[in-house]
Amino acid sequence: MTKLRAGIVGAGIAGASCAGTLAAAGWEVDVFDKARGAGGRLSTRRFEQGWATLGTPFVSAKRDPFRSQLRDWVRQGWVSAVRGNVWQGRATISWAEAQLQNHYCPTIEPSQLVRKLLGSARLHTGHRVAALKPRTLVLEDGRELGDFDCVICSVPAPQAIPMLDALPLLRERLAEVRYRPIWSFLMRWDGGPAADVIKFDDHLLNLAVRQPSGGPGLWSVYATHEFSETYLEASEMEASNRAASALMGLLGLPWPVEIEASHLWRHARPENPVGGFWVGDRENRVALIGDGIAGVGVERAWESGLRLAQAILQSKEELAL
Ligand SMILES: Cc1cc2nc3c(=O)[nH]c(=O)nc-3n(C[C@H](O)[C@H](O)[C@H](O)COP(=O)(O)OP(=O)(O)OC[C@H]3O[C@@H](n4cnc5c(N)ncnc54)[C@H](O)[C@@H]3O)c2cc1C
Structure with missing residues (x-):
């Protein structure tokens, strides 16, 4: 047949x-x-020291059937619940108390999750x-x-x-159907909050997520939609320099913040x-x-x-x- x-x-x-x-x-x-x-928006960048993501940092499930798919991925060891600290504004709160609970991070390359599917x-x-x-x-x-x-x-x-x-x-x-863009960056810095996730209350930057691979001090940094729309036609250098200077201001970091990669997702999130x-x-x-x-x-x-x-x-x- x-x-x-x-x-x-x-x-x-x-x-x-x-x-x-x-x-x-x-x-x-x-x-x-x-x-x-x-992988699409779950794709990854590979480095000599490992991998990092400039796309989706978290996976979460509100209901079945994805909830049981996620449980299966946890059992396989491919994702794990985020247990680190989230730094929000001036206070460090434990992840369980934060609004971002029920968030899972891939422990294997996110693109490999998609590959397995x-x-x-x-x-x-x-x-x-x-x-x-x-x-x-x-x-x-x-x-x-x-x-x-x-x-x-x-x-x-x-x-x-x-x-x-x-x-x-x-x-x-x-x-x-309209989409809003997101600029994301891989940046490396010393110091800053002892957290795994930083949620900014800011009009330029939205989120930073410490990368499990790729060496010490490597973070994915996500700009807000407003920033991304303003810098939609900017060069990678212009957008990443602006994001790095915003980051240093928000975290009180001294130079240098190393910018290792950047990506503009023109179609990041559908609005309607x-x-x-x-x-x-x-x-x-x-x-x-x-x-x-x-x-x-x-x-x-x-x-x-x-x-x-x-x-x-x-x-x-x-x-x-
Ligand atoms: C920066 C960022 C952060 C995000 N954060 C989260 C989060 O924390 N949690 C969450 O749940 N979601 C998040 N999302 C949203 C989530 O990633 C998407 O909703 C989801 O991955 C969409 O999957 P998809 O399969 O519909 O599309 P995509 O992943 O975009 O897949 C489409 C595929 O089509 C391919 N393609 C396009 N055009 C062509 C063509 N002409 N020919 C052949 N192939 C083509 C592309 O290469 C791509 O691989 C985030 C998205 C971005 C960009």
């Missing part, structure tokens, strides 16, 4: 949870991502998809990959819209997602998932992929009856 086939655009958490669920049910699944690896799905990195057509993916080099039983797109809405000229019903559903878990064009066998549909955060994105895969599997079972 020939296997059913799915083609998925995007190997972030939404695409991976969908791909892994279909692959586990016996589908032949090909996932295409323009990046060099899986893919299961037996085939990942094609460095493959940018240019357009979607009924049952078909068109790659940037013009190659058309067709005859899929289902084509699924899991990229942020502003990146999906230009791919959807041949599928106007889906394109219209995304028209109102479509709602539900997925939207589909049943006739053309194309569906959209991800946080632009289901709402911001790892939990919602993961669940959107899972729910679509479950709906596809169920509809195929019904057809078979």
